[in-house]
Amino acid sequence: MNLLDTLLRCVAILVVFLVLPLVIGQTEHKVMAHMQGRLGPMYAGGFHGWAQLVADGVKFAQKEDVVPVGADRRVFQLAPAVALLPYLVVLLAIPVGPNGFVGQAVDAGIFFVLAVMGIGVLGSLMAGWASANKFSLLGGLRTAAQLMSYELPMLLAAASVAMAAGTVSLPGIVDAFHWWWIPWQAIGAFVFFTAGLAELQRPPFDMPVADSEIIFGAYTEYTGLRFALFLLSEYAGIVVVSGLTTVLFLGGWHGPFSDSLGWLWTLLKTFALAFVVIWLRVTYPRLREDQLMRFAWTVLIPLALAQLALTGIIKVAIS
Amino acid sequence: MSALLAAAGSLEPAARSFLSPTGQEIVFLLVGIAVLGAAVVTVTTRQLVHAALWLVVALGGLAVEFLLLTAEFIAWVQVLIYLGSVVVLVLFGLMLTRAPIGRSPDADSGNRWVALAVAVASAGTLVTLVVDAFRSTWIDLGAGAGSTRVTGEYLFRYWVLPFEALSVLLLAALVGAIVLSRTGKGGRGPRLRPGRTTTVRPARPASSARPAAGAGTSASAGAADATKER
Numbered sequence: 001m002n003l004l005d006t007l008l009r010c011v012a013i014l015v016v017f018l019v020l021p022l023v024i025g026q027t028e029h030k031v032m033a034h035m036q037g038r039l040g041p042m043y044a045g046g047f048h049g050w051a052q053l054v055a056d057g058v059k060f061a062q063k064e065d066v067v068p069v070g071a072d073r074r075v076f077q078l079a080p081a082v083a084l085l086p087y088l089v090v091l092l093a094i095p096v097g098p099n100g101f102v103g104q105a106v107d108a109g110i111f112f113v114l115a116v117m118g119i120g121v122l123g124s125l126m127a128g129w130a131s132a133n134k135f136s137l138l139g140g141l142r143t144a145a146q147l148m149s150y151e152l153p154m155l156l157a158a159a160s161v162a163m164a165a166g167t168v169s170l171p172g173i174v175d176a177f178h179w180w181w182i183p184w185q186a187i188g189a190f191v192f193f194t195a196g197l198a199e200l201q202r203p204p205f206d207m208p209v210a211d212s213e214i215i216f217g218a219y220t221e222y223t224g225l226r227f228a229l230f231l232l233s234e235y236a237g238i239v240v241v242s243g244l245t246t247v248l249f250l251g252g253w254h255g256p257f258s259d260s261l262g263w264l265w266t267l268l269k270t271f272a273l274a275f276v277v278i279w280l281r282v283t284y285p286r287l288r289e290d291q292l293m294r295f296a297w298t299v300l301i302p303l304a305l306a307q308l309a310l311t312g313i314i315k316v317a318i319s
Numbered sequence: 320m321s322a323l324l325a326a327a328g329s330l331e332p333a334a335r336s337f338l339s340p341t342g343q344e345i346v347f348l349l350v351g352i353a354v355l356g357a358a359v360v361t362v363t364t365r366q367l368v369h370a371a372l373w374l375v376v377a378l379g380g381l382a383v384e385f386l387l388l389t390a391e392f393i394a395w396v397q398v399l400i401y402l403g404s405v406v407v408l409v410l411f412g413l414m415l416t417r418a419p420i421g422r423s424p425d426a427d428s429g430n431r432w433v434a435l436a437v438a439v440a441s442a443g444t445l446v447t448l449v450v451d452a453f454r455s456t457w458i459d460l461g462a463g464a465g466s467t468r469v470t471g472e473y474l475f476r477y478w479v480l481p482f483e484a485l486s487v488l489l490l491a492a493l494v495g496a497i498v499l500s501r502t503g504k505g506g507r508g509p510r511l512r513p514g515r516t517t518t519v520r521p522a523r524p525a526s527s528a529r530p531a532a533g534a535g536t537s538a539s540a541g542a543a544d545a546t547k548e549r
Contacts, residue, residue, distance in 0.1 A: 072420045075372065108467045111395040118403025122375065125410050129368055132420050144411055148404070168467055 021235035063224035070132035080229035083123025087236040097263035109170035128218035139217020143208040150198040156304035157192035174252035188307040189249035196241035204284035242273035354380035390465030
């Protein structure tokens with residue numbers, strides 16, 4: 001582990017960060033087009049509209065970058081970066097394969113990941129406040145309330161896995177994985193994945209950006225590339241949440257055969273989960289604001305606590 | 320993170336003197352100056368939300384300091400609790416009550432010279448005390464000295480009692496918050512049931528309201544409604 005090694009790993013993570021969210025975005029276009037019979041994204045470029053994402057990029061890049069007159073200029077311009085950067089940092093700590101195939105092995109991996117992901121909410125709050133627009137402010141506050149509520153079940157579910165593995169290091173958890181963990185931790189996996197979905201503000205949990213009532217929430221005033229950065233942070237978030245669920249609950253690089261191809265298993269599971277995320281967006285209606293909060297506090301948290309108790313009992317029974 | 324630490328400088332202080340600092344100590348000092356600057360801006364800026372955002376910088380810098388002292392776990396807890404929750408709650412409160420864009424003239428306090436004097440006095444006392452207490456004490460910051468395992472072992476072996484006492488304190492605070500938020504013992508008009516939307520409903524069901532309001536056709540309509548209900 002010298003400086004050059006560290007640098008190489010950081011560059012590799014940056015490349016992953018720039019590629020995977022775009023792949024997810026393209027997949028979302030195609031999946032939505034097929035599931036909902038949308039013809040729009042199927043034209044650009046010929047075969048299955050492969051160039052749709054490029055066209056989107058060009059469109060975002062050539063739009064004028066507008067900052068409202070009444071806005072707090074610097075905070076307004078800083079907000080997309082604050083929303084996006086945590087996901088880049090989190091990617092550093094997610095192990096892809098065995099034998100140190102990870103950006104940077106962090107000792108307290110789970111803690112690191114959840115702590116850094118929690119900073120993303122500052123970006124939405126800053127965006128909502130600095131836009132000088134009451135709908136944006138409301139959207140930002142809704143985002144903050146939702147993210148604070150769903151962080152708790154997420155943490156509890158992750159704590160259950162850490163308890164089962166006896167470590168908080170992410171590679172350590174994957175190393176300790178056995179196939180029977182999947183039924184054992186199934187409730188925790190459900191809670192974690194659902195809460196992660198809510199952290200991303202994806203449908204059916206996209207109340208803060210509800211386009212029918214508060215018109216894209218905190219991001220109303222954003223145009224062009226800055227808006228694209230917020231979208232990118234959403235897709236990077238899909239990668240991160242799917243990857244984390246894979247690592248914590250689905251055994252990461254363990255597959256039915258050949259652990260030497262471990263990174264392939266991790267990627268496959270991550271993409272399968274990302275597909276589920278897109279699938280849910282296409283098929284589920286949006287929750288109402290109060291339903292959203294009630295779901296977090298009366299369904300997810302008790303479930304997570306039950307999982308924690310179950311993990312503890314079985315852990316004591318085994319040892 | 321260990322690679323970052325290694326890049327910052329050797330962990331064993333080679334020469335134990337203030338005059339030949341290691342790379343790690345220099346980085347520590349620089350980050351410390353940045354934290355101090357952010358803290359000063361936090362209390363001097365005239366824009367409330369900016370103050371809260373500078374607080375983020377100051378607390379994040381503190382997390383970096385913990386990291387440089389090899390206390391990884393504490394650093395992440397700092398990020399999780401202070402940056403992810405406390406500052407967000409502060410911002411939440413500010414934005415819900417009063418946070419105009421631009422300066423808030425009433426954010427200035429007439430007591431600021433007294434406050435400055437108190438701050439300088441307490442800082443002076445603390446710095447003198449700490450420097451005097453630890454003048455010739457050196458701690459070897461070997462890698463992993465503040466890792467999760469070590470922290471956990473210390474916490475649950477030597478400090479279990481304070482830990483549990485703190486838990487009880489927090490539980491009491493939580494219960495107190497719930498009690499405070501459930502004010503009014505009935506009697507103050509209809510209470511909203513938590514978790515339900517407050518959709519406005521007509522005072523009476525429509526079938527019983529219509530015959531009372533109508534004149535000519537009310538009887539037949541009421542009869543129709545009544546038969547429908549049966």
